[in-house]
Amino acid sequence: MPAKMPWAEKATFLVSRHLGIDFDYMKETVCCVRPGVWKPLNPDWWLTLTSQNLATAEKQNITIVDSCNGCYISHWECLQELKEDPEKLEMVNRNLEKAGLKVTLNVEVKHFLQVLYEDVGIEKIKENVVNPLNIRIMRHIGCHARKHDERFPRYFDEIMRATGAEIVDTPYDKTCCGLLLYFGDPNASVFNRIGVKMQTAKELDIDAYALICSGCYDQFERAVKIYKDEKGIVFETPIVHFSELLALSFGYKPEDFGMMYCRPIPPTKLMQKLKEGK
Amino acid sequence: MVSGDSEKIKSWERLFEAGLKVTAHNQAEDAKYYPLRKQFRPPAPNIAKASLKRDFEVGLVYYVGDDVEQDRALCGLDKKPPTAHVFKEALERKRKILEESGIMKELGFDKKKGLFKY
CATH class of the missing domain: 1.20.1050.140 (Glutathione S-transferase Yfyf (Class Pi); Chain A, domain 2)
Known part of the structure; x- marks a missing residue:
């Protein structure tokens, strides 16, 4: 991170x-x-x-x-x-x-x-939401967060829903980002894993991907660049971290944590939507 | 596009090339001059060598350059990340572990030259 x-x-x-x-x-x-x-x-x-x-x-x-x-x-x-x-x-x-x-x-x-859900608790998180987010997100929880069955994915969903965000279910929610496959089979890693998710997000016109793993983020960033530089295909769905959405719902502004510097897709449209409260 | 397509990904190729650059003996190249010499699987694959070299040298597999430091400052954080980039003693301990447990030797990494033997 x-x-x-x-x-x-x-x-x-x-x-x-x-x-x-x-x-x-x-x-x-x-x-x-x-x-x-x-x-x-x-x-x-x-x-x-x-x-x-x-x-x-x-x-x-x-x-x-x-x-x-x-x-x-x-x-x-x-x-x-x-x-x-x-x-x-x-x-x-x-x-x-x-x-x-x-x-x-x-x-x-x-x-x-685990710290947020088990130690702090979902009720306390809900109490701190002062700016409910009226946005549609696609979740990318990441394979290793599924280590303990559905425990962490459930925490992720409940916390994201507490921010007011609507989670759009897709058939590719459990699809791996492909990071670990990249060294061995870069084509499958990019085009058959992360690329499928990015295409789905584009078709569903969602506001952002929400993820928690910086390894998955690394793969998203890489894929966005490969598609753009090598295929001429531009994706515009910003990739935001779970904590960024949580911070916004707690009343922090994007400039408080540098959300506008987010790469590789600037979240300009998302920030505008949040500002207008549409 | 499906898996197995012959189309190359340029960024992957660059990473592979970076691995070859830090390899003293490129077996494919050597085979041109010594065709009977048997090739073997090197201890680390070429595609991973650049990341491993960075891990040995700075204690982190990811690159942190001026652009990253600038982003960190813009976000209101210390320019240098809270990793082995600032914890020099931790990096020294890691190097000691790598060295004395024989990992460096088995990987064939020469820390003075910054090269993998194969």
């Missing part, structure tokens, strides 16, 4: 502090590490490198909260695997020891959706 969508990072902080969550950047953090790159290379390497963040969080006595599904699944699955496999835990600690770190499994990993 810090490298791809700073407007969403700012909105996430605004929303969290507005709701009274004791939320700050994790100090001494490194990349999650990207599971789609490291896990296929060697699962033990992925376990070792991901454990650096777990060990650091333990040392700082904090809970890791991820908004990106990729970061969440990397931290969460790594922790689960270390809990279930003492030999892997030993291997990881042997490697971490060289950098003066150790995992004792005394750490918790949560998704941002």
